[in-house]
Amino acid sequence: MRVSLAAAGTAGHIEPALALAHWLKSVEPDLECEFLGSSAALDSSLMQSSGFSLRPVTKAPFPRKISFSLLTWPVKFTQSLLQLSRYLSDTDLVVGFGGYVCAPTYIMARIKKIPILIHEANAKPGMANDLGRRLGAHLTIAFESTRTIAPTWESAELVGMPIRSAIKDLAKSGASDRSQIRSAKSAEWNFDEKRPIILVFGGSQGSRAINSVLAKILPETERVGIQIIHAVGKANALPARSKNYLPLHYIADMGEAMIAADLAITRGGAVTCAELGILRTYGVIVPLPIGNGEQLFNAKELVECGGATIIPESEFTARKLSEEFFTFIKAAQEYRSRVTGPAFTTSAHEKLGKIVLSTLKADKSR
Numbered sequence: 001m002r003v004s005l006a007a008a009g010t011a012g013h014i015e016p017a018l019a020l021a022h023w024l025k026s027v028e029p030d031l032e033c034e035f036l037g038s039s040a041a042l043d044s045s046l047m048q049s050s051g052f053s054l055r056p057v058t059k060a061p062f063p064r065k066i067s068f069s070l071l072t073w074p075v076k077f078t079q080s081l082l083q084l085s086r087y088l089s090d091t092d093l094v095v096g097f098g099g100y101v102c103a104p105t106y107i108m109a110r111i112k113k114i115p116i117l118i119h120e121a122n123a124k125p126g127m128a129n130d131l132g133r134r135l136g137a138h139l140t141i142a143f144e145s146t147r148t149i150a151p152t153w154e155s156a157e158l159v160g161m162p163i164r165s166a167i168k169d170l171a172k173s174g175a176s177d178r179s180q181i182r183s184a185k186s187a188e189w190n191f192d193e194k195r196p197i198i199l200v201f202g203g204s205q206g207s208r209a210i211n212s213v214l215a216k217i218l219p220e221t222e223r224v225g226i227q228i229i230h231a232v233g234k235a236n237a238l239p240a241r242s243k244n245y246l247p248l249h250y251i252a253d254m255g256e257a258m259i260a261a262d263l264a265i266t267r268g269g270a271v272t273c274a275e276l277g278i279l280r281t282y283g284v285i286v287p288l289p290i291g292n293g294e295q296l297f298n299a300k301e302l303v304e305c306g307g308a309t310i311i312p313e314s315e316f317t318a319r320k321l322s323e324e325f326f327t328f329i330k331a332a333q334e335y336r337s338r339v340t341g342p343a344f345t346t347s348a349h350e351k352l353g354k355i356v357l358s359t360l361k362a363d364k365s366r
Contacts, residue, residue: 001031001360002090006105007097008037008057011203012271016121016142017097018050019162019349024356031360036087036101055087061100062127077104084108093117093360096137102128110135115363119352121161121270123297124149138359140352142270143301157355160348161274168346170255171278178259185260189246191227196329198228199261199281201251203269203288206233209313210265210286216318218245226325229257255279263332265321268295268310273302277343282332283308286316305343306335 003024007017014037021033035047039056047054060076081104088094094109095117096102102118106128109116116137120129123143130152133139139156141147147154173181186193198221202210211232221228222244231251232238239247251257258264258281266272268287276283285308287295302308309328311320345351 001028001092001364003031003033003093003095003356003360004036004055004088004091004105005033005095005097006036006102007099008059008101009099010269012121012269013097013099015164015271016119016162016348017095018052019164020095020119020352020356021050021052022165023162023349023353027353028357034087036084036105038101055083057083057087057101057104059100060104062103080104081108085112088112088114092363093356095119095356096129096132097121098126098129100128103131106132106135106137115359117356117359119159119162120146120153120156122146122294123270123301124292124294125153126292126294138355140355142274142348143298145297145301149297159351159355160345161271162349162352163271163274163278163346164255166253167255167275167278170259171342171346173259181256182260185256189227189229191229191244191246196226197261198226198325198329199230199257199264199266200228201231201254201264201266202233203267203272206231206236207267207286207288208233208236209316210267211236213316213318213321214265215239217322218242220322221245221325224325226329229261262329268299270294270298273298273308274344277302277305277307278346280307280336280339280342282328282335284328285310286313289313302343306338307343 005017007013024031024033033052035052035054036057037054038059058076058079060080084104085108088108091114093115094105097119106116116132118129118132118137119140121142123145140159141156142161144158183193191197200214227244230247232247234249258279263282265284268285283302285299287299299308299310303310
């Protein structure tokens with residue numbers, strides 16, 4: 001039996017798919033899992049370290065405004081359909097996680113009468129996954145609020161967010177474990193563990209808007225003793241290190257960094273919000289103001305459980321951050337003292353995996 005997982009473009013699409021694929025292989029070693037995605041750097045790097053094969057699909061996102069790409073889109077989309085016709089010739093099930101690769105995959109799967117299973121990671125469904133819904137896919141969701149935000153998804157099955165094994169393991173950490181992690185990371189970063197530590201990152205590519213605001217307030221944070229560990233993004237210039245400020249292009253052990261920090265200032269990606277909730281790390285969320293507004297809706301579930309504050313990018317200024325720093329730190333401390341377990345499930349990969357296996361079994365029996 002073979003499962004084709006369609007996920008591309010962002011870690012938010014690919015990482016949940018990888019978590020599912022690893023679980024499937026752990027319980028069904030003979031099951032073949034392959035990925036449909038892009039040959040771009042992010043997709044390739046994640047796949048190379050995973051051990052799974054990647055079949056590249058021509059990137060053909062539907063233009064959202066009038067431009068030259070409207071003329072070339074039909075050609076590229078046709079190319080992607082032809083590629084997928086070959087790739088799916090021996091597939092028993094398609095599992096889609098969103099992004100440009102999913103739309104042509106769902107269409108070709110429907111043409112070939114291959115069952116479709118969708119995992120919608122964002123609280124507000126994207127265009128590609130909503131197309132899959134219209135084509136009769138089995139729907140699963142990461143956030144309960146999706147049913148309210150998108151009533152056409154009311155019948156979707158809530159499974160949560162499939163996450164990396166490292167995050168699942170860290171979610172089990174007790175107070176003593178968390179204290180040891182903070183001590184170890186503080187020593188590694190050359191910080192004082194007794195002073196506030198703020199983790200700042202803008203998703204896998206970094207955020208120029210967040211980076212710019214942070215640069216303006218660094219002198220003040222150093223004056224008041226706030227320490228900052230900052231992932232600026234691989235493509236962005238690395239600022240100078242100071243006593244209270246450690247800039248890095250990328251933080252490999254993000255889970256431990258979340259536990260070691262008092263709070264995180266970040267974007268509202270679905271995986272980021274899920275990991276913050278699972279690790280009980282307070283978030284100051286600055287949603288990316290593009291797309292269909294999904295990052296704002298992702299963050300709202302954290303706010304409802306007391307685990308986050310949302311600041312629109314238009315209001316995220318140096319003055320705002322300077323005035324509210326200690327308010328956020330106090331809220332983070334109160335949140336951690338009150339919450340003793342993950343805000344979201346840590347078994348989503350297993351729940352989704354069991355749906356995959358039951359779908360394959362039902363299709364095979366027919």
